[in-house]
Amino acid sequence: MEFRDAWAIASKDLRIELRSRILTNQIAPYTLLILVLFGFALDADTQTLRDTGPGLFWVAVLLIALLAIQRAVKIEDDDAAKERMLLTPVHSSSVFLGKAIALFIQLFVLEILLFFVMLALFDLSVEDPLLICVSAVLATIGVASSGTLYGVIAAGVGVRETLLPILLLPVLAPIAIGATRTFGDAFGRVDADGWAWFGLLSVFAVVYTVLGMLAYGQLMEDA
């Protein structure tokens, strides 16, 4: 495995996303729409929105992650891109890593946007910015690596749009719990030690990155 190959694949995916502008023109507005809908659903009570804000943030991230993963799979479906990639002398673990890095960068950009809009709409203040950054990075690595793995499992399947959420969302339960807890502590909304979740989020990210690198080659050929 070479990191240079992984970066080449990541930059390819990011370049396609930049040119198609689906991330900026469709997924980003959808992200904001989710926050507005949460506001409607939970009444105009700012206190309720402040208390539930960390959880709502990560629910929104998981929903947009599903869209981003579907996009990442579709890139390989179009113009027989996957078959051409299989012909290149690039190790499958590099392909996995490259696609996961591209997904991580896209999700992280969307999270930054979502975060600042949430601060404004829900009137939240950050008490521990370092905890926010570290937990967001670890949780996003977990989502990106597991999403890339499950994305290729659901690839080439007619019912991919409905199958992927059923497969992926239960697996992401530890991320939903852990990242919500750390954000709750960083916003000063819950009485918990957010740093205690550092280990669990790290384990999740490492386990899924390793599993993805091991299994991706087997799955990519059949996708």
Next chain:
Amino acid sequence: MKFKTIESRDGQPNATSSRSTRFLGLCLALGVPILVLFAFVFSPKDDTMDDAVRLLYVHVPVAIFSYIAFGVTAMGSIFYLWKQSRWWDTTAHASAEIGVIFCGLTLVTGSIWGRPTWNTWWEWGDVRLVTTLVMFLMFIGYLALRQVPATPHVRAKRAAIVGIVGTINIPIVNRSVEWWENSTLHQQSSLTDGNLEDLTLFTWFLGTLIFALAYVWLMIHRFRVGWLSSEHDALGYGAAIEERKAEAGIDTEAQAQASEDGGPQ
């Protein structure tokens, strides 16, 4: 692979039962009424749980065997990736289906038991409840993946990876829920406490034995259905065309012989 099953006149199996499964089924048919008798008539009420204790004769065994079933699925998945054997894939699939049914029963009976005992149908802070629910949802996804049309090997490989990853994820989910609320309404195991009455303990063991038999009986039948189904799929269109030709009275063997001899002059 051939099973000693009931066969129709043309030699094809028309049922998944055999002498051993009929014996197991008979044991189950006799065992279930005996368990009902012990659970509702002979065993006493509990001091704290009152009549709700009777649900535990079902709830605890199905919970145990749902975990065993998912363990068998994980084992079958690992062996499939190692040996590429259809036997292991069919085992993993059969066990996952039974595991999902048992896991669903665990959640339903636990919820019914929780209402009078804990005064709530569901408790989000309870580690075992939430872990079991997430596990149930993960394996529903596994079964959904198995229904997706694909070649047998591709489907088996995808399902095996999801089965293994899902099982690896269970301890992470368990730990995350434990840290999340760190509270449980589940009492410590009454078995190790030694607080159970003799008859209660006997009924619980009887329930475990009955559900062990049920798991084995269902596994054998579901495995055979899965195996025959894959055999049928493997026959493919060729066999279907031959059947239709036979129905139409076209003698394919005679035609083949004629073409070998140079055909009609």
